[in-house]
Amino acid sequence: MKHLVIIAHHNAESFTHAIAGIVQNTLSAAGHEVVVRDLNAIGFNPVLSSADTVAIRAGQTPEDIRVEQAHLTWADAVTVVHPVWWTGMPAILKGYIDRVFTYGFAYAYGPNGREGLLAGRKVLVFSSHGHPDFVYRDMGMHDALRLTSDEGIWRFSGLEVADHVFFGAVPSASAEDRAGYLAQVKQTVQRHFG
Ligand SMILES: Cc1cc2nc3c(=O)[nH]c(=O)nc-3n(C[C@H](O)[C@H](O)[C@H](O)COP(=O)(O)O)c2cc1C
Secondary structure (H helix, E strand, C coil), X not given: CEEEEEECCCCCCCHHHHHHXXXXXXXXXXXXXXXXXXXXXXXXXXXXXXXXXXXHHCCCCCHHHHHHHHHHHHXXXXXXXXXXXXXXXXXXXXXXXXXHCCECCCEEEECCXXXXXXXXXXXXXXXXXXXXHHHHHHCCHHHHHHHHHHHXXXXXXXXXXXXXXXXXXXXXXXXXXXXXXXXXXXXXXXXXXC
């Protein structure tokens, strides 16, 4: 299976990168082809501009967007790894969606209404956050995040959401807790793509 891993974090020492490393190793060990797009490392420009929209409407999608769209087209499955920042995804990932998930590429409106054009692909999402897990679960924040990203972005674009896993209290987590989280990452990847 061809698997695209998208990382949204500026710090290579972050827990986000630790998760992404386990995802990559687990997929490679299972024989999958893996391509990693570390949005900060590649310096992805997340700001949708009027020049972008003019070019896209004219059928001349800017090169940096076309490159990312080609990776998505290539992939059978996508894993997205990001921390929760201000109850959403980091701006670089939101801007990646803004610029790459364009009309005519990720979705379109036809005679039967809206069509998700990335259908046939799965997406697996890992999100870490600072609040303890039970706090975000009990206040409905996990449901809110699932609604806005799983429903509003991934399923909207036709992707099948395999799972969206949250890890709480990451900044204060013990080494043991972190090891447990990473073991859970490995098991989740193996369960869906092993
Ligand atoms: C800009 C910023 C915004 C944040 N907003 C939230 C938030 O809304 N909710 C939360 O629980 N944690 C929040 N955090 C904490 C991060 O989610 C947490 O530090 C991160 O998941 C730890 O993983 P990392 O090592 O990959 O950064 C925020 C952190 C930063 C830097």
